[in-house]
Amino acid sequence: MIFVDGVPFPSPSSNQESDTETLAALMEHPTLLSASNSFKATPERKFSVPEESVTERSAQSKLVYLFQREFATVDPALVDFVGTDEATTCIGLAIRNRKNGMISVAHVDSPEIVDMGLSQMLSGVVDFNLDADLDVHLLGSFEDFPPRHSDYSTNSENHENMDGFSLPLCTKIVETLRSRREKFHIQTLCILGHNTRRDSNNVAYPIFNGLVVETSSGSVLPASFNRTSRCPDEVVRRIRVTAAYEDSTWNGKLLETYDTQTDRFIIAPCYWTRRQVQIANSLKYLSDTEILHVCSTSPSAEGPDFVENERRIWDYLIKQPDWRKTFPGKRPRIFERTDTGGWKRC
Template sequence: MLLVDGEPVSASASPTFGSSRGGSGGRELVAALMGNPGLRAASERLRAEPERRISSGPEEDDADAAAAAAPRHVYVFQREFATVDPARVELVGTDEVTTCVGVVIRNNKTGMTSISHMDFPKIVEGGLKQMLELLGDDNAPFDVHLIGGFDDVSTKVVHSAGRKHIKQEGYSYPLCCRILEVLYKSRQQFHLRTFCVLGSNTTTDSYGNTRPIIGGFVVETSSGAVNPASFEMNSRCPDEIVRRIRVSVSSYDPNWQGRLLETYDTHSDAFEIAPACWMPDWAEMASSLNQLSDSEVLLQCSTSPAAEPPHFVENERRIWRYLIENPYWQDTFPKYKPRVFHRTSDGRCLCAVGQCRFHCTLLLGRNCASSASTQRFAISTV
């Protein structure tokens, strides 16, 4: 059940809610919620908030002191989710959200908070079930925030059976429809606090391209406060490149069909990068893609070329270089086991498998001996 201001949301669509890809029920819900005065005001307040920059600490002489003062956080990439305990984690968030939608579900009584970076309608139902597993069975409504996605819809003329049809194409809209459908039909009560998506999250650049206003956010786990945010590269760890690779290859791995990628263990406060496999010909494909110009990379590899952040192309090339150098997934995930990273109390990077320099290069892009990041991890196998 979906609530706004304590009242159930009603939709005039059929109770069967049409198809699973933005059927009539989803469209009705989007239309009703976009016009809700309370939600519009909440979006305005969120857009007016200054963007918070999350970093794991500067690489300076006093970096250890700065690192110690930095809040403990968990970052999720596209198609990942994490459920965090406020007793262990202060901040949880994501960024690089363009046509995707960030979902926050929080149990107000316990403070347990789950967030995900949804990117495709087919993972919504299974993904929301994963997010709810550790939030408890409380009868009170869970708070929900939906942030991200924008008006990326374009109109295309399609000729079929001798007739001309107008087709609306886009990624954000069907994703929003599906998320709302699943929340609406659930037995659990969800109190929608923020609906900053689509038209409420769209601006136009000087070239007339639409783009999102808010591309990332962070949640304070103690209070539930949500703020716009961006994350420095050193705060998107551990295992940044491997986690980015999983987003691409998981679509072809049957173990991840209809599911969000598992990344973080709530009970141990450890990052468990669940395995994914890829075929050796991914190296050949990566080599071919790496020959493209920057503009061609944007056009071929992004759902929203005009809205991507400046580092998008370089991130893609880093992924391709890794696949070229590591064509066999078994070298990254031996025996299809997760890569496990534990936070260390003294800020040192300890390695149980004798590959400390290799893994720290993946994590932070620099030698672990000089690392000043608060997000320090020891890696082990399970």
């Protein structure tokens, strides 16, 4: 169930139009409009690891960072911040239990993983108490669809025939929140038109690409992270995102990376095939512009390091074509927290 201002949000009478109508109504709700405007007026929090912290001479905040398709449930007693960025047509979704303070954050990239992914997130947050009040924050995606969809209505079109990636994902998330029994209190809905800016040529871009939750208060802020804070095991975790699409065990699921109880990252083994290595060998010869158009759902909206990150992934695959050298004995890669708040390989 969806709540706004502590009141159940009414469901439209038409089943055919219910999900798109619900999304449109939420986007226009005065409280959520005001919340979006306040969110956009909040300075973006920029995360990086100071050089002295890298050498373990000074402490830093305890951060859990998530890549695309990953999720993590964190305990405020162990973690200061949890967040994600690099979202263009994706959604950063944060859920917080008001009673116990447990927080789950995910970087959702596809409608196909919403149903099971939400169940994964809630498994560590609700403690089997379906009456728990859950604060929900959504940030990301933008108007990457043609103007005819700007009213968030699909009319006779279905999701499969709809242009763009953002709208089907947002609609699916709202549909799932609305249909479940838990109490979801929407606090932030900075998505689609509320997260879109346009240049002089009317090209659309997202205003924000990331969010972070301050666990002690539950406050959610727009955020960005640089390479030093996107850790641990950055390149391997990026590879897992692509490898998961060819691994049936991850069908419909978010990627598990973080152990809530021990405050450790446990990167489960993933395998890459000879075909993926061959693809990496062919893609490395593309120009930067070609890489953007081949590898991104939103070529004009990607961050300045997108192409470089793609090239680093291909370079790793080419140099390590046998996945078993990355995961010897098919064992996970485990990272534990250092005294300064960073990570070290076990």
